Amino acid sequence: MSYQSANIVIRALPPPSRGGGVFKSLLSLLFPLSLACASLPSHAAAVPVKDPNASGELIFDYETHPPGTYTLQKIQHAASGQVLDTEGRVRALADSFGSGKVTLLSFIYSSCADPNGCPYAYTVFHLIKSRMEREQPQLTGKTRLVSLSFDPERDTPEVLKLYAGADANAAKGMQWDFLTTASLRELIPILDAYRQDVYFDLDPKTGQPLGTMSHVLKVFLIDRAGDVREIYTASYLNPDVVYNDILTLLLEDGAALK
Amino acid sequence: MSKCNNRFSLQALVAAVSATVALGVVALPSLSHADETCNSPFTPLIKGQEDLVYVWTLGVEGIGDGSDKLVTVDVRPGSKTFGKVIASLSTGDRGEAHHMGFTDDRRYMWAGALDSNKIFIFDIHSTPAKPKLVKTITDFAEKTGFVGPHTFYALPGRMLIQALSNTKDHGGRTGLVVYNNDGELINTIDMPTGTFKGVYADGYGYDLGINPQQNVLLTSSFTGWNNYMMDMGKLVKDPEAMKHFGKTMAIWDAKTLKPKKVFEVPGAPLEIRWSLKEGDNWAVTAAALTGKLWVVKQDSSKEWQAYDVGTIQTESPVPLPVDISLSADGKGLWANTFLDGVTQYWDFSDPMKPKMIYKKKIASQVNMVSQSFDGKRVYFTTSLLGNWDKKGKGDDQLLKMYNWDGKKLAEVFSIDFYKEKLGRAHHMKFQAINLKELQPLQARLDGASTQGKLALTDLLSK
Structure with a gap:
């Protein structure tokens, strides 16, 4: 549910022994640049340049905790529902959880043009994926990203496949599932379970949909047992924290970090 | 201005309260x-006109049904x-209704x-205009060992609660409690006690507030069930009881x-308000028993x-500041002083050198103040504790609404909660009838139209 661009600035302090700070330079550089550059897949090009009237920047001005030095409480069991993968196959959303993998789930729509919404989540997911593959390649098989569309009308499996590009069904590295639903009837119970409010923006003069949607970006960290262990909202989605949280859950299960 | 030090003394506190009693005034500050x-910061906000004001109201024997109740007041202009x-x-049930807090999606409100x-x-x-009790x-107390669920503060998917007391001795040592949004207990955390990095930690609690950009949680301290449920006349004459008020604040890792x-x-620091102004990283509180702003x-x-x-000063020898309300731009602070029923407005343009620039008597007593996000409307209620x-x-029980033009308060309406057979008017929360108007704190939406939205659920029903 955000309307203007915001420059994301990670003012992280020097990183602790492992896990922190790497995203500082990456994100502060990548995110503004991602609005115009071609280093990201094609959908990123749809994102407008930074609104010159935008007043804000999101600041994370704290030191993150090393993985395994804290506990993430079990918040709730991750809800399931009927979804479609990029091949159009019917699946249970819960099939994307558990199975020995720690999962990061977000709700997106492919035509989202709000830099503080889906593109930001996409950027964070991409950073998590590349960092995991670079720093903890032995654990990429124990982690998974899931992007579930809340725009089933436009985000058909075929469209999502294009949106995902090389990220979907990658032969190696961290798994990234792009999912949609057959219709709102399948989608809305899922959104309700995750308390994810979504609105169509309407033209104030005509009352007709503008084609954009408003939502408060939420990202859910789900453990190998299918329990939600952390929830991040857009304004406070710090990729360094997310990365360390993933490793913390992996350490619970005896994973060995590099 | 001085840095935190140990200037507070029990003797000063007792003397102050005794002076209050000697003047025939028998009340201490409370909570709001x-x-x-x-x-x-995880709850979406009403940045425009609020439609409804919910008032969490203490039941009073002989008034209406005598039970605690959630009262809804229409404040839509036109x-x-x-104002009704x-x-x-x-x-x-009558159990000392006190405070409320929204869940992170503002669909539900928890009240303690x-x-x-x-x-x-x-x-x-x-149906925002007609709330329903769902759980x-x-x-x-049984599950947490704590007593007095006071502050309700949304975390993503969870509710963080600051308690005031404990089941063992009903004193001031207490803790934090985390539930999920379904009302299932997740975790309990004791407030710090003993010597904590060279400072005595009393283990007391009162209010809390999170600064997510700094990943910090700030807490304050009040007193336990033994005191907050005691008759005030008896309390202020009990030197031992008067020793048991909070003297600390604590900063926590919010993660x-x-x-x-x-x-x-010292002196029971109560309400915590973080400045919402971009780039600000400070919070303010008022210590009830010393009148100090920190x-x-x-x-x-x-x-x-x-x-x-x-220092908040009044004509009364003890100012007893209770609730405070910081404007969204961090430049102005409302501070209510209970005993004289006055609200003061402080210029906080320089938070290290604030100045009182306006005051107005609201009622014979005043406790809580709640302002709209734009600061143009200010609401007051009057009850502290039963x-x-x-x-x-002197027992005014009112909800009063004023317009604020930056120079003076102009009364718009007043509701007498006794005449309406409701009870004691305590905590206020705003709500929008159309939840699509809610905006995240960080959305930088000022001035943007939020009227044209259609919920996915609406689309399905059509």
Whole structure:
């Protein structure tokens, strides 16, 4: 549910022994640049340049905790529902959880043009994926990203496949599932379970949909047992924290970090 | 202005309260926080006109059904029922209704009772003008060991609760409790006690507030069940009881909920308000028993410190500041002083050198103040605690609304909660009838139209 661009600035302090700070330079550089550059897949090009009237920047001005030095409480069991993968196959959303993998789930729509919404989540997911593959390649098989569309009308499996590009069904590295639903009837119970409010923006003069949607970006960290262990909202989605949280859950299960 | 030090003394506190009693005034400050500007940063806000004001109301024997109730008041300009009570939802129980807080999606509101320890969860999104009670948590004390669920503060998917007391001795040592949004207990955390990095930590609790950009949680301290449920006349004559008020604030890691530092802030520091102004990283509180305003911020070496920045003064010998409300731009602070029923407005353009620039008498007593996000409308209620409110003629129980033009308050309406047979008017929260108007704190939406939206669920129903 955000309307203007915001420059994301990670003012992280020097990183602790492992896990922190790497995203500082990456994100502060990548995110503004991602609005115009071609280093990201094609959908990123749809994102407008930074609104010159935008007043804000999101600041994370704290030191993150090393993985395994804290506990993430079990918040709730991750809800399931009927979804479609990029091949159009019917699946249970819960099939994307558990199975020995720690999962990061977000709700997106492919035509989202709000830099503080889906593109930001996409950027964070991409950073998590590349960092995991670079720093903890032995654990990429124990982690998974899931992007579930809340725009089933436009985000058909075929469209999502294009949106995902090389990220979907990658032969190696961290798994990234792009999912949609057959219709709102399948989608809305899922959104309700995750308390994810979504609105169509309407033209104030005509009352007709503008084609954009408003939502408060939420990202859910789900453990190998299918329990939600952390929830991040857009304004406070710090990729360094997310990365360390993933490793913390992996350490619970005896994973060995590099 | 001075850096936090140990200037507070029990003797001064007792003397101050005794002076109050000697003057025939028998009340101490209590607890409150209201306000669109003090909601959790994880809760979407009403940045325009609020439609409804919910008032969590203490039941009074002989008044109506005598039960605690959630009262809904219509504040839509131009409405036929503007300034009127349009709904009253009785809990059927009288347990010292006190404070409320929204869930992170603002669909539900949790409301606590300090004596019964019950927590009521109201659905405020299905029909906001007519809330429904959907769940009552009755085993808070049994499951947590804490008493007096006070502050309700949304975390993503969870509710963080600051308790006031404990089941063992009903004193001031207490803790934090985390539930998920379904009302299932997740975790309990003790407040810091003993010597904490060289500072005595009393283990007391009162209010809390999170600064997510700094990943810090700030807490304050009040007193336990033994005191807040005691008759005030008896309390102020009990020197031993008067020793048991909070003297500390603590800053925590908001991610891990582990304390990082304890500050000596004598005199029961109560409400915590973080400045929402972009780039600001300071919070303010008022110490009830000393009248001191304290600002918590980082020093030049990024170490969190507590600073005494000013003193609230009144014609009464004891100012007893109770609720405070900080404007969204961090430049103005409303501070209510209970005993004289006056609200003061402080210029906080320089938070380290605030100045009182306006004051107005609201009623014979005043406790809570709640301002709209734009600061143009200010609401007041009058009840502290069932056993602490003034007796007889001085026991005004009102909800009053004013317009604020930056120079003076102009009264718009007043509702007498006794005449309406409701009870004691305590905590206020705002709500929008159309939840699509809600905006995240960080959305930078000022001025943007939010009227044209269609919920996915609406589309499905069509």
